[in-house]
Every structure is written in C-alpha cells, then in structure tokens.
Amino acid sequence: MKNGARVVKQMLFGEMTEREITVQKEVINYLKNISAEGKVGHAYVFCGPRGIGKRTVAGMFAAMLLCGSDSGIKPCGGCTACRLYRNGTNPDFKKVTAENSGAGVDEIRKALSEMIIKPVYSPRKVFVIEDADELTVQAQNSMLKTLEEPPEYAVLVLTASNYNALLETIRSRVTRINLKRNSYSEVRSIIEKHLDNNKESEAIASWSGGVPGKALQMALSPELRAIREKTFEMLEILEEKGLDALAESASFFEENRSNVDIILETMESYYRDIIVATETGNENLLINKDKNDIIFNKTGRHSSHNLASRVCRIADLRRDLKQNANYALSVENMLIRIICG
Numbered sequence: 183m184k185n186g187a188r189v190v191k192q193m194l195f196g197e198m199t200e201r202e203i204t205v206q207k208e209v210i211n212y213l214k215n216i217s218a219e220g221k222v223g224h225a226y227v228f229c230g231p232r233g234i235g236k237r238t239v240a241g242m243f244a245a246m247l248l249c250g251s252d253s254g255i256k257p258c259g260g261c262t263a264c265r266l267y268r269n270g271t272n273p274d275f276k277k278v279t280a281e282n283s284g285a286g287v288d289e290i291r292k293a294l295s296e297m298i299i300k301p302v303y304s305p306r307k308v309f310v311i312e313d314a315d316e317l318t319v320q321a322q323n324s325m326l327k328t329l330e331e332p333p334e335y336a337v338l339v340l341t342a343s344n345y346n347a348l349l350e351t352i353r354s355r356v357t358r359i360n361l362k363r364n365s366y367s368e369v370r371s372i373i374e375k376h377l378d379n380n381k382e383s384e385a386i387a388s389w390s391g392g393v394p395g396k397a398l399q400m401a402l403s404p405e406l407r408a409i410r411e412k413t414f415e416m417l418e419i420l421e422e423k424g425l426d427a428l429a430e431s432a433s434f435f436e437e438n439r440s441n442v443d444i445i446l447e448t449m450e451s452y453y454r455d456i457i458v459a460t461e462t463g464n465e466n467l468l469i470n471k472d473k474n475d476i477i478f479n480k481t482g483r484h485s486s487h488n489l490a491s492r493v494c495r496i497a498d499l500r501r502d503l504k505q506n507a508n509y510a511l512s513v514e515n516m517l518i519r520i521i522c523g
C-alpha cells in the first residue's frame with residue numbers, strides 16, 4: 183500500500199495524481215491551448231463536486247501559466263519558474279484555501295495586494311483561491327477590485343463546489359469551467375487496485391457518483407469503510423428496535439462526529455436503495471450492491487413515500503449542521519423523525 187499511502191497524503195491536500203483525473207483531459211487540453219495561444223483571461227472558476235479534481239486541475243493550469251519557457255509544451259518542467267513552482271517557492275504563485283473558513287478577508291486582501299508587484303520569474307502571476315464558494319461575502323467583495331482592474335499579467339483561479347454561493351458580481355467576471363464526473367467504470371478502474379473485495383469496489387464506485395476523489399478516499403481508508411459498515415449495522419438496529427435504539431444510534435453519531443458526512447451519505451443511499459429495490463426489484467440499480475440481501479429484506483416494510491421523507495430528514499440535518507446548530511440535538515431530532523415518521 184505504499185502507493186496508497188502516497189495517494190492518501192495527496193487526498194488530504196485535496197489533490198489527485200494526473201493519472202487519476204484522465205477524465206478531465208478535455209478541460210486540460212482546452213487550458214493547454216489557451217495557454218499556448220496566449221488567450222488566457224484574467225479569472226477562472228473551476229466547478230464541480232468535492233473530490234472531482236478541481237484543485238489538481240487548478241494546480242496544473244497554474245503550472246502552465248507560470249512556466250517561463252518560450253517554446254514548446256508548457257509547463258516545460260525545466261525552467262527556473264517551473265522548478266520553483268514544483269518546490270512550492272515560486273514567488274509569482276500564491277494559493278489560499280477558504281475551506282472551513284481557512285482564509286478570511288485579511289488573507290485574501292493581503293495576497294491580492296501583492297498582485298501589483300510584477301512577476302519575477304514567470305510571465306504571469308497566478309493566485310489560486312480554493313473553495314472560494316466558502317469565502318464570506320466580505321472576503322468575496324475584496325476580490326472585486328482585482329477582478330475589475332486586473333494587472334495585465336494577473337490570473338485569478340478559483341475553485342468552487344457550489345457555484346451559486348459566489349456573488350453575482352464575482353460570477354459575472356470569471357470564466358466558468360465545469361469539471362466532468364467520471365463514468366462508473368472509470369471510477370472502478372481507479373479504485374479496484376486498492377481493494378480486494380469486488381463487491382465493495384462496485385459499491386464504492388457507485389456510491390461516489392462519478393467523483394474519483396470521493397471513491398479513492400473511501401477505498402484507501404479502512405477507517406471510512408468501517409464507518410460505512412457500522413452505519414449499516416446502526417440502520418439495522420434502528421429498524422429493529424425503533425426508539426429503543428435511539429441512545430445507541432446517537433452515541434454512534436457522537437463517536438464519529440468528524441465523519442458525519444459519510445454516515446449521512448450511507449444512510450441516504452440505504453433508503454434510496456430500498457426505494458429502488460421496492461419499485462424495480464432490480465439489484466443492478468442499487469448503489470450498495472454489496473448489501474443487496476439487507477436492502478431486499480427491507481422492501482415492503484415501508485412505503486416509498488415514507489422512505490423518501492427519511493431522505494428529506496437527512497437533508498434537514500445537513501442544513502442545520504451547516505448553520506451551526508447543536509450537533510447532538512439535531513442528530514437526535516433527525517433520528518426521532520426517522521423512527522416515528
């Protein structure tokens with residue numbers, strides 16, 4: 183798992199290897215062309231779900247723009263600008279991340295104020311803001327001046343999972359580039375070398391919804407896979423014992439607080455699968471193919487309408503947590519509404 187450990191490390195920084203984002207070839211070719219033809223604009227936003235490869239593509243685009251070579255393919259990899267960029271010390275490049283309030287208005291302002299200093303080693307200055315959709319309104323506003331009057335050499339590259347969370351004034355000034363989801367078989371081929379269990383890699387590929395980063399994260403982490411398994415166990419107990427399982431389920435949520443997203447996605451896919459199994463009887467359409475016994479065992483117990491409303495309760499919890507509601511109370515509230523719904 184040496185290679186696996188390396189990829190996990192990259193995943194922590196939100197980056198996939200070039201090989202693993204082959205599906206973004208079209209976008210990468212487009213970026214290569216505009217770089218080679220000198221038709222680069224001043225601001226771009228790479229959009230797509232978390233784990234699709236936005237940061238990797240942004241990093242590759244920055245490498246193309248920063249390369250100081252006059253001829254041939256960029257990045258050349260050999261010029262001073264390329265070498266400095268690779269070592270993380272190219273002064274013409276700046277990257278901040280807004281994820282989980284990582285970058286505030288001051289950091290954005292400071293980084294942008296350096297944009298007026300001309301590039302040293304590269305033909306351009308590139309500023310990447312990761313997860314720009316998580317910036318506060320104030321922080322987004324602080325980008326406006328640069329977007330309105332960018333220095334000739336400046337390129338601002340944003341990444342965003344939720345394009346609509348960007349202010350209209352930002353959206354109207356950036357070129358939007360959507361990254362594509364991989365097909366089910368592409369994701370499977372990316373993860374299957376990391377897993378022994380065929381059914382499990384089928385389930386993870388399907389669960390990832392074509393997002394390779396999400397699939398890799400699950401495939402490479404025994405901890406996350408164990409949480410998925412335990413979520414199924416919790417759902418079974420909840421199904422059997424109803425309100426008597428409330429305390430046990432709530433403490434499972436408490437113990438795995440940092441991975442609540444995985445629990446909720448697993449729950450959603452579980453209820454979704456029971457609906458699909460009930461309505462179609464086709465096991466090939468299930469997300470959790472490795473759990474088809476459990477899923478088919480539940481058909482006929484609840485109406486599809488009831489199951490769909492459980493999925494809505496999960497969405498409610500997500501919204502509440504995003505708005506910083508009390509974790510334990512919100513989780514209990516969801517569980518009660520699911521059990522008694």
Ligand SMILES: [Zn+2]
Pocket residue numbers: 248249250251257258259260261262263264
């Ligand atoms: Zn170069």
